[in-house]
Amino acid sequence: MKQIKKKPSRRDFLKTTGAAFGVPFIITSAALGNAERPAASDRIVMGGIGIGNMGRGDQGAFLGRRDVQYVALSDVREDVRNKSKANVDGRYRNADCQTYTDFRELLARPDLDAVHIATPDHWHAIMVIEACRNGKDVYCQKPETLTLREGPLMIAAARRYGRVVSGGSQRVLGDYRKYVDPAWAGEFGTIKSINVNVGPLPQLCNLPQEDMGEKIDWDLWLGPAPWAPYNSKRCSGSFSINGSSWRSFSDYSGGGMTDWGAHHFGGATFICDVRDLQPEEVTYFDDKDGKYLAYRYPNGLTIYHNRPHTGNLQIEGTPGEKLPAKPVPVYKGDGEIYGDFIHCVKTRETPFRDIESAVNTAVLAHLGNIAYQLKRSLKWDAARQEFIGDAEANRLTDRARREPWQL
Amino acid sequence: MLDTAFEALKKFDWGSDLGALAPIEDAVTAAHGKPEARHEVETRLVTALQGELSRDAREYVCRKLAIVGTAACVPGLAPLLVNPESSHMSRFALEQIPAPEAAQALRDALSRASGTVKIGIISSLGARRDAASVPPLGELLQDGDAAIARAAALALGAIGSADSAAVLQRSLQAAGGSPAPIVDALLHCAETLMAANKLTEATAIYQAFAQDNQPRLVRLAANRGLLACASKQA
Structure with a gap:
């Protein structure tokens, strides 16, 4: 945040340069701010990485804030860069927004306070960690991780550099209050279990080569993922999880398990107040009713996945028991999850969707994907971040990244 | 079934039916806790790797060796490490194989590699x-x-x-x-x-x-x- 830095403010800069060059000392009202808008020196200077689809929405949310100055964006698609720049410049009625194909150039800018990231999931960890190294606060779309190993490294980088890093599910608080409020009011008594219905699992992508019908830096889109030929479905950012977007494919995403799972599992852990925990066991069932999972928590809670004949977020409480009410955590600042993030950038408070709870949610989805892939139950040591007694499962906690990308 | 799948692997390429390889996936999963079955599927994967395979098929094999590979498959993977087209997927397997031979292969390749391959x-x-x-x-x-x-x-x-x-x-x-x-x-x-x-x-x-x-x-x-x-x- 610029106002807490010792270096000269923009106003100081304008004063000194104006004097040095002997030009009339003119500062526009837009720079000075007014009752409607903070002065430029008091705005959070932001950039965005991955501006298609969700990134476009995130950009709009930040761009609409009076306390944000949006100055830079990065995307591997030329048309996205051009349209997004036009959007930003149109908002500010200037031509100042800088565009980059390579996110590293954007992150190297010393004037940025914060970035939002909405690339495919296989990029999140690398970008979040690199942003922290460069002293940026980060709003990262969900699901925040692609592998189990990434989460602790992202948390470590955020804590190392004292960065505010928020995950991106707006639904965890926004959609599930009808369950959260009675749960935190103690009305269900001790919650024994909750069920999450979400899917499908990610699949390997074997789509054939297509002619590149767009201007895209393909090598940079693939990044740390295995090389594969261009195919429009492979890199489509649509919200489909049925094989026609990157969200479906295991090299770039955890499939529906992580994509919608970030919302539903996030909601379940919020309802049950286990956002700070990870399960210790995942039991795999494959019976006449189909395949499903039961995650067991250290506090005795069970979160089911796709339990037969059970609705999404269906809660099994303790009839007749009423627990003391607890205050429900909510967003700080104004403007939902985006406002919560900006507020925390200014105050250095912990955001509602802090990276640690976001990672814990993603862990559920990853453990589930691995249990389904291996078709067996697993024991998870959350402290050591490894499976107990299953060397093969431990091989699936991470994957080699394509050179030159490294965590 | 498994024989048919390994035959399909020889012709496998981008756009091929992934379902044809499902028996290989099943064999890898079923080998858990069964050393003989594991050795058999690993041997078949290494044999396939040494034959004429498309890049896509070779990558598929490396994905499976990442799960079931042992020191036995390292000699088959190591030569791929310094080739820019195959280095990543060789590492995809070698990075996950706990055997010290896998680490040794990576260390040995350091002096022979350059540029981004070396970074990987x-x-x-x-x-x-x-x-x-x-x-x-x-x-x-x-x-x-x-x-x-x-x-x-x-x-x-x-x-x-x-x-x-x-x-x-x-x-x-x-x-x-x-x-x-x-x-x-x-x-x-x-x-x-x-x-x-x-x-x-x-x-x-x-x-x-x-x-x-x-x-x-x-x-x-x-x-x-x-x-x-x-x-x-x-």
């Missing part, structure tokens, strides 16, 4: 937290290619041992400045050392970066680390 191998050694890699990675901190030196620093940070920290500290002194990758790697080492209750070593790293001549971001990180060490000691 460095990153895999770091991900494995391979203690024996500390000396060669330490030498690479002085590499003329800044990207290779950066990769080596980050890998040493991931290894996070007292030895890797010592190598990084020596390099920092020799550099006469504070190159960001080495600083980041040392802070990473300090966190790992602190978690392992090696508080003296961790504190020494943090103290060096808590000085006024360090960038603000680094100084704050070091002071946070010092506080964490102190509270752990209390």
